[in-house]
Structures are given as structure tokens and as C-alpha cells.
Amino acid sequence: MDKFIIDGGQRLLGTIRLQSAKNSVLPLLAASVLTEKQVTIREVPKIADVLCMAQILRELGARVEFSGGDVTIDSSNASNHEISSALTKELRSSVFMLGSLLTRFRRALIAYPGGCDIGLRPIDLHLSALKRLGVKIRERDGFIFCECDRLRGAEIALDFPSVGATENILLAAVKAEGRTILQGAAKEPEIVDLQGFLNAMGAKVRGAGTDVIEIEGVKTLGGVTYKPLKDRIEAGTFLIACAICGGETEVVGVPAENIRLLLHKLRENGCKIHSKNGKITIESTGKLKCNRRIETMPFPGFPTDLQAQATALNCGASGGSLIVENLFETRFKFVPELKKMGADIEVKGRTAFVRGVPRLHGATLVSCDLRGGAALVLAALGAEGVSEVLDLSHIDRGYFDFESKLSKLGAHLKRVRC
Numbered sequence: 405m406d407k408f409i410i411d412g413g414q415r416l417l418g419t420i421r422l423q424s425a426k427n428s429v430l431p432l433l434a435a436s437v438l439t440e441k442q443v444t445i446r447e448v449p450k451i452a453d454v455l456c457m458a459q460i461l462r463e464l465g466a467r468v469e470f471s472g473g474d475v476t477i478d479s480s481n482a483s484n485h486e487i488s489s490a491l492t493k494e495l496r497s498s499v500f501m502l503g504s505l506l507t508r509f510r511r512a513l514i515a516y517p518g519g520c521d522i523g524l525r526p527i528d529l530h531l532s533a534l535k536r537l538g539v540k541i542r543e544r545d546g547f548i549f550c551e552c553d554r555l556r557g558a559e560i561a562l563d564f565p566s567v568g569a570t571e572n573i574l575l576a577a578v579k580a581e582g583r584t585i586l587q588g589a590a591k592e593p594e595i596v597d598l599q600g601f602l603n604a605m606g607a608k609v610r611g612a613g614t615d616v617i618e619i620e621g622v623k624t625l626g627g628v629t630y631k632p633l634k635d636r637i638e639a640g641t642f643l644i645a646c647a648i649c650g651g652e653t654e655v656v657g658v659p660a661e662n663i664r665l666l667l668h669k670l671r672e673n674g675c676k677i678h679s680k681n682g683k684i685t686i687e688s689t690g691k692l693k694c695n696r697r698i699e700t701m702p703f704p705g706f707p708t709d710l711q712a713q714a715t716a717l718n719c720g721a722s723g724g725s726l727i728v729e730n731l732f733e734t735r736f737k738f739v740p741e742l743k744k745m746g747a748d749i750e751v752k753g754r755t756a757f758v759r760g761v762p763r764l765h766g767a768t769l770v771s772c773d774l775r776g777g778a779a780l781v782l783a784a785l786g787a788e789g790v791s792e793v794l795d796l797s798h799i800d801r802g803y804f805d806f807e808s809k810l811s812k813l814g815a816h817l818k819r820v821r822c
């Protein structure tokens with residue numbers, strides 16, 4: 405397992421070119437099997453989650469090739485509707501393959517994805533929505549078997565704006581007979597991107613980005629070459645890194661409205677933020693004030709995927725902060741690692757109580773999930789002295805070239821293969 409050795413205290417200066425959004429590329433890859441024609445997705449980061457999804461598509465019988473930063477999928481010979489439990493366990497978000505497989509094969513068999521390091525992550529909303537579309541579902545021995553004679557449009561209402569369930573419904577409804585109206589849809593920018601991708605294939609989807617999405621079933625879907633949106637969570641991670649370390653950094657390619665609440669919170673910390681023509685610039689002295697309160701919410705609220713990074717920022721700021729994680733039950737697993745660095749933070753249930761300290765100090769840290777691992781790197785970059793961050797497999801799931809992007813900004817960190 406690789407580790408980072410990080411010498412904290414360097415200011416960060418420069419421009420970050422962002423990767424395509426992990427949480428957009430994954431559903432687009434799932435959607436590629438909706439057609440037998442060739443699909444090309446541009447500028448795809450070769451992160452572990454993308455490589456795992458590519459493996460899932462190959463298991464179905466598709467040809468998947470990475471070349472020059474793009475990925476091309478030809479699923480004309482795909483015939484298998486089963487996804488192995490190993491791959492489903494490795495990539496929870498493979499659950500939205502159900503919608504694609506049902507549209508393509510009218511059948512799907514996946515292992516129950518189960519919980520993971522940030523929470524139980526049930527899929528009840530996915531399954532009840534698929535039943536509304538005419539799918540028969542049997543769950544046994546940890547497997548979910550879905551089948552249908554045909555998919556038919558329906559009125560569906562989600563009790564919670566689940567991103568994955570919204571994506572699954574779009575993938576199952578695009579070629580269903582008749583119209584589907586989805587109320588209570590997730591409004592994340594990645595849903596809008598999926599709508600753009602599907603419509604470029606010939607689908608009739610409208611309303612993504614609002615809480616009501618209409619899907620008019622079509623008979624066929626064609627091939628497409630598509631460039632996904634840039635990764636707003638990667639952008640937010642780098643902006644928080646610069647806030648913590650001090651300096652001046654620019655992220656290119658993410659509209660400010662995609663991370664509006666983060667920008668508002670960074671201004672509260674005392675950072676100067678400017679956004680123009682798709683570029684967001686941050687200036688920070690590194691001496692920050694705590695956010696009095698941060699509550700994670702579905703889009704457009706504060707993103708849960710930036711909660712850990714913002715918690716790390718507040719641990720080294722002045723004052724006190726209340727951080728409430730409303731989306732996932734156990735998304736504070738990185739907190740004991742911050743306490744090794746001198747952070748004064750207590751977690752009760754879904755709430756972290758932070759009392760800022762003048763400066764964190766270096767320590768040996770163990771990364772336990774994707775965004776928590778990124779938060780430990782950010783804390784180490786701003787800390788006094790040297791830190792090690794062990795088990796980079798989590799970070800490598802979602803950040804491509806993380807260390808070289810940070811080093812280009814002036815950070816002193818290096819990856820050591822163990």
C-alpha cells in the first residue's frame with residue numbers, strides 16, 4: 405500500500421486543470437450499454453473507480469478501450485446481464501447498472517452492494533422505483549435478481565433525492581413504453597450531465613437539475629462522443645487546500661454555482677474568492693476563522709463529499725465550528741486521525757464539535773475512505789512538520805494525479821511505494 409510523506413507549511417500558488425467528474429463519468433459508463441453503437445467519453449480520469457466500472461462493462465461482454473485520455477465502449481457483443489459480487493462490492497455505485505441492464509437485457513443480477521466506510525447506503529429507493537417501472541425483483545442470499553417483460557413508463561416519487569436512484573430511474577426509463585415522471589429527483593449537476601449524454605444518444609429527457617424530471621421512452625438510442633463536466637468535488641478539494649495552506653490558486657472549468665455554498669463558507673473563513681469565465685480564484689493568508697456551522701445537504705446545499713475537507717480546515721482555524729453530516733451515518737471516521745495532529749474535535753452521532761487550534765502538527769495518519777483520506781492530506785499540508793498518510797488506495801479511487809497536481813502548486817509531498 406502506497407503512502408504520502410508530506411512536509412507541511414508550504415503556500416500553494418498556481419492553476420489546477422480539473423479532471424472530468426468521477427460522479428458523472430461513472431453513470432455515463434453505465435449508460436453506454438443502452439446502445440449497441442460505439443460510445444466515446446472524452447478526458448476520462450483513469451482513477452480506480454473508473455477502471456473498476458470498465459471491468460464491469462468488459463464482464464458484460466463489451467469492448468472497452470482507453471486511448472489518449474478518452475475511453476471508447478462497444479457493447480454490440482454484450483450478452484451477460486450478471487455483475488460479479490467482487491466488482492459490486494468494490495464499486496457500490498455499480499448499482500445503477502441495474503437500470504442499464506434492464507433496458508438492454510430485461511434482466512439483471514447483481515450482488516447486494518452492502519454498506520461501506522461512510523454508511524449503510526441502502527438501495528430501497530432504487531428497487532421501489534424499478535418496481536414502479538414494471539420490474540419483478542427477488543432478493544436472496546445477498547443477490548438481487550431483476551427481470552421484466554417490458555419496462556413501462558410510470559409516475560415515481562422519491563422520498564429522498566437520491567443521486568444514484570435518480571440515475572437508475574433515468575437509465576431504466578429512457579426506452580420504456582410511454583412517459584415517466586420523476587418527482588423528488590436529485591438536482592446535482594451530474595444528473596444534468598447524464599441528461600445531456602442520454603439526449604445526445606437520442607433520448608427524450610427533460611427537467612434534470614430540478615426536482616421533476618420527465619422521460620419520454622424512445623425506441624432506439626444511437627452512439628455518442630461526449631465530454632463530461634469537470635469535477636466540482638476535486639475543485640472544492642483544491643480550493644480548501646489553498647485556504648488551509650495560504651496562497652493563491654485558480655481552478656478552471658467548474659461554474660461557481662456548482663459549488664456555491666462552499667465558496668460562501670470559504671469567504672466566511674476569511675478567504676477572497678473571485679469567479680469569472682469558468683475560473684474560480686482563491687486568495688488565503690492561511691490564518692482562518694472557523695465556520696460557525698456547516699450542514700451537508702443534497703444539492704444545492706453544502707456537498708457531503710466536501711465535508712471532511714471542510715472539517716480539516718476548521719480544526720486549524722480560530723473559534724469554534726459545528727459540522728452536521730446529514731447524508732451518511734458514519735462519515736467522520738477520519739476524525740481520530742485529525743486528533744493525532746492535535747485537533748480539538750468531538751463527534752456525537754452526526755455532529756462534530758470543533759474548537760480551532762492555532763496549528764496542527766504532523767503525525768502518521770491512516771486514510772479510511774476517499775474524501776476522509778483527502779482531508780488528511782489537506783490537514784498535513786497545513787500542519788507544522790512532517791506527516792505520513794498511509795493506504796492511498798482510497799484516495800486513488802477518486803483523485804487522478806493528486807500528488808503531482810499538489811506538487812505543481814508548491815506542496816512538498818511525495819508518494820512512496822510500500
Ligand code: EPZ
Pocket residue numbers: 426427428430497523524525526527528529530531564565566567568569590708709730731732733774775802
Ligand atoms: C452519490 O452516491 C455519490 N456517488 C456520492 O459520492 C455522494 O456522496 C452521494 O451521491 C450524495 O451526493 C456517485 O455519484 C458515484 P445517494 P449515492 O443515493 O448515489 C440514502 C464520493 O465520495 N439512500 O444520494 O450512493 C443514503 O443512505 C461519493 O464521490 C437511501 O436511503 O448517494 C444516503 O443517506 C461518496 N436509499 C442518502 O440517501 C436508497 O435507495 C444519499 O445517498 C438510496 C440512498
